[in-house]
Amino acid sequence: MTPTAPPHHLPLAEPADRYRAMRLVRGFEEQALDLVREGVIAGGIHPYIGQEAVAVGVCAALRDGDLITSTHRGHGHVLAKGASPHRMLAELAGRVTGLNRGRGGSMHAADFSLGILGANGIVGAGAPIAAGAAWAEARAGRDTVVTAFFGDGALNQGVLLETFNLAAIWRLPVLFVCENNGYATTLPAAGAVAGGAVERARAFGIPAQTVDGMDCEAVLAAAAGAVERARAGDGPSFLECRTYRFEGHHTMERRLKLGYRTAEEVAGWRERDPLPRAAAALDPGEADRIDAGIGQLLADARTFALASPAPDISGACDYLYADGLRPRAGVTL
Amino acid sequence: MTSMTLAKALNESLRHSLESDPKVLMMGEDVGKLGGVFRITDGLQKDFGEERVIDTPLAESGIVGTAIGLALRGYRPVVEIQFDGFVFPAYDQIVTQLAKMHARALGKIKLPVVVRIPYGGGIGAVEHHSESPETLFAHVAGLKVVSPATPSDGYWMLQQAIECDDPVIFFEPKRRYWDKGEVDTAAVPAPLHRANVAREGRDLTLAAYGPMVKVCLEVAKAAEEDGRSLEVLDLRSMSPIDFDGIQASVEKTRRLVVVHEAPVFLGTGAEIAARITERCFYHLEAPVLRVGGFHAPYPPARVEEEYLPGLDRVLDAVDRALAF
Ligand SMILES: Cc1ncc(C[n+]2csc(CCOP(=O)(O)OP(=O)(O)O)c2C)c(N)n1
Ligand SMILES: [Mg+2]
Numbered sequence: 240m241t242p243t244a245p246p247h248h249l250p251l252a253e254p255a256d257r258y259r260a261m262r263l264v265r266g267f268e269e270q271a272l273d274l275v276r277e278g279v280i281a282g283g284i285h286p287y288i289g290q291e292a293v294a295v296g297v298c299a300a301l302r303d304g305d306l307i308t309s310t311h312r313g314h315g316h317v318l319a320k321g322a323s324p325h326r327m328l329a330e331l332a333g334r335v336t337g338l339n340r341g342r343g344g345s346m347h348a349a350d351f352s353l354g355i356l357g358a359n360g361i362v363g364a365g366a367p368i369a370a371g372a373a374w375a376e377a378r379a380g381r382d383t384v385v386t387a388f389f390g391d392g393a394l395n396q397g398v399l400l401e402t403f404n405l406a407a408i409w410r411l412p413v414l415f416v417c418e419n420n421g422y423a424t425t426l427p428a429a430g431a432v433a434g435g436a437v438e439r440a441r442a443f444g445i446p447a448q449t450v451d452g453m454d455c456e457a458v459l460a461a462a463a464g465a466v467e468r469a470r471a472g473d474g475p476s477f478l479e480c481r482t483y484r485f486e487g488h489h490t491m492e493r494r495l496k497l498g499y500r501t502a503e504e505v506a507g508w509r510e511r512d513p514l515p516r517a518a519a520a521l522d523p524g525e526a527d528r529i530d531a532g533i534g535q536l537l538a539d540a541r542t543f544a545l546a547s548p549a550p551d552i553s554g555a556c557d558y559l560y561a562d563g564l565r566p567r568a569g570v571t572l
Numbered sequence: 573m574t575s576m577t578l579a580k581a582l583n584e585s586l587r588h589s590l591e592s593d594p595k596v597l598m599m600g601e602d603v604g605k606l607g608g609v610f611r612i613t614d615g616l617q618k619d620f621g622e623e624r625v626i627d628t629p630l631a632e633s634g635i636v637g638t639a640i641g642l643a644l645r646g647y648r649p650v651v652e653i654q655f656d657g658f659v660f661p662a663y664d665q666i667v668t669q670l671a672k673m674h675a676r677a678l679g680k681i682k683l684p685v686v687v688r689i690p691y692g693g694g695i696g697a698v699e700h701h702s703e704s705p706e707t708l709f710a711h712v713a714g715l716k717v718v719s720p721a722t723p724s725d726g727y728w729m730l731q732q733a734i735e736c737d738d739p740v741i742f743f744e745p746k747r748r749y750w751d752k753g754e755v756d757t758a759a760v761p762a763p764l765h766r767a768n769v770a771r772e773g774r775d776l777t778l779a780a781y782g783p784m785v786k787v788c789l790e791v792a793k794a795a796e797e798d799g800r801s802l803e804v805l806d807l808r809s810m811s812p813i814d815f816d817g818i819q820a821s822v823e824k825t826r827r828l829v830v831v832h833e834a835p836v837f838l839g840t841g842a843e844i845a846a847r848i849t850e851r852c853f854y855h856l857e858a859p860v861l862r863v864g865g866f867h868a869p870y871p872p873a874r875v876e877e878e879y880l881p882g883l884d885r886v887l888d889a890v891d892r893a894l895a896f
């Protein structure tokens with residue numbers, strides 16, 4: 240029996256909504272880490288823990304119909320844009336009830352119906368796609384805004400700079416969001432990004448600012464301005480969100496003991512955890528109530544994912560061509 | 573029927589597509605004001621405007637990436653890559669994004685992007701300007717890969733590619749751009765991926781595509797003087813490959829030689845040889861032979877005639893197959 244995911248809606252309008260969304264992402268990732276350890280999620284994940292304020296703050300500035308492109312560290316973006324946590328978890332676990340029937344997995348989860356054009360296994364590759372989608376929307380006379388999320392590592396992909404240029408000369412309604420978590424895998428951004436992130440965007444005439452990526456409300460405020468600008472037809476903006484991932488680059492890292500960052504550094508950033516900060520601004524007791532609700536939701540999602548069947552191998556060559564062509568099953572003749 | 577060059581046929585084809593579908597866009601380096609370095613888009617920007625025939629910066633990855641974004645929001649972009657060797661900055665976008673998004677969306681979105689690539693040697697150019705990278709794309713599920721050999725196919729196949737809801741890598745044999753042929757613009761074209769019998773014969777099948785079809789026709793003519801009847805099959809499509817068409821021909825002639833400019837090693841011919849051996853084992857009088865480029869970087873212009881399969885190399889393979 241294939242279970243059906245319950246309807247899902249994620250409001251982001253109020254500070255309590257945003258706290259709830261951050262708790263959802265945090266809890267989702269903690270549970271996903273468990274499922275990696277249990278062997279339910281194969282291949283591991285790039286955990287988003289620590290960066291929640293960025294995805295939630297930016298998505299809170301968007302509206303339904305806006306589009307995003309995401310990254311290899313994409314669970315936070317996908318959830319904050321409203322994807323079902325049930326179906327997202329099932330996707331990670333490779334089940335037919337997943338957002339992409341278990342064919343995408345962690346790095347390629349997508350929900351086009353919600354404007355989520357996909358997490359992306361190629362660093363930087365989402366940016367030109369965001370620009371193209373923005374171009375199409377603008378040409379159609381719609382005031383859609385397209386957000387491209389990417390990391391500090393992507394700043395060194397040529398395609399990103401190409402896209403800055405294209406978005407600027409064509410005044411595309413794009414919001415470039417660089418999540419500078421200080422490292423590309425183990426490489427410190429400090430020594431890898433010549434000239435600095437905002438300076439690069441400014442070199443293309445793109446308004447750029449750095450914002451505290453551990454503060455959801457600050458991210459929202461900055462993103463809202465950029466979104467307004469894009470919607471008014473005034474072109475792209477760039478936000479560098481200074482943030483940090485509390486976990487390793489990838490779940491594999493636990494075993495590798497890379498030691499590229501000190502325990503003090505990690506502890507120092509954990510002090511700046513965006514969740515307690517957001518909780519402190521709520522009414523007493525509210526955060527606890529929200530946490531309990533999210534706990535229940537995620538327990539349901541886990542039950543749902545584990546109860547869902549894996550895809551059948553007979554469909555391995557499905558969906559390759561629009562005309563239904565299935566030219567190369569594993570067996571010839 | 574009108575007589576025109578392949579270049580003109582492609583230009584007419586693009587013009588027709590721009591006229592008949594407002595969602596069709598042309599993008600590429602120098603495609604607008606200049607009309608492309610090979611002038612395939614000549615005059616199109618003048619007639620359809622800068623909004624539809626777009627001069628882009630020198631940024632292949634960005635060009636194909638934005639084309640993908642445009643396509644998934646309803647446009648039908650036709651991207652020109654200036655020369656074969658310059659597709660590689662965009663290879664990432666084509667292989668990791670363009671080829672896979674339809675599947676990622678469970679078939680709910682379409683990616684009608686055409687990437688036009690002038691390819692192959694024979695014009696006295698150099699590495700990166702003379703290469704035949706079709707196999708690198710044909711190997712990727714989700715892409716369709718075709719190449720016309722004649723002005724008529726150039727005219728029709730390009731329109732079919734633009735109308736196709738899947739991404740099509742459209743390889744244009746650049747050394748045939750200036751060859752003339754008859755084009756019937758009122759004809760009903762054959763399906764895009766079907767092989768065409770370019771010349772009928774009884775003793776052996778020569779299968780080729782793009783620039784090598786003409787060479788194979790010359791070989792067939794030369795062989796005829798020796799009393800040998802060769803069939804020439806213009807494959808037209810490298811993915812999917814019309815194995816049924818090849819099989820039908822081989823069951824008749826019992827011998828097959830596959831010819832392409834691309835390296836023989838792991839080339840289109842290798843796949844055809846394997847499949848036809850599987851399908852026609854008891855019909856074959858000789859192993860399937862292949863003639864193609866060397867597994868080496870494309871050589872300097874001075875020695876490209878050594879590299880390219882010509883009359884001699886193909887005839888030699890024909891002799892070996894017939895003597896087997
Ligand atoms: C084009 C490309 N090169 C290399 C990789 C391997 N890789 C995956 S994530 C990563 C680091 C990315 O760093 P950053 O953009 O800062 O994102 P973060 O992991 O910090 O979120 C690398 C090198 C890749 N996925 N794509
Ligand atoms: Mg990083």
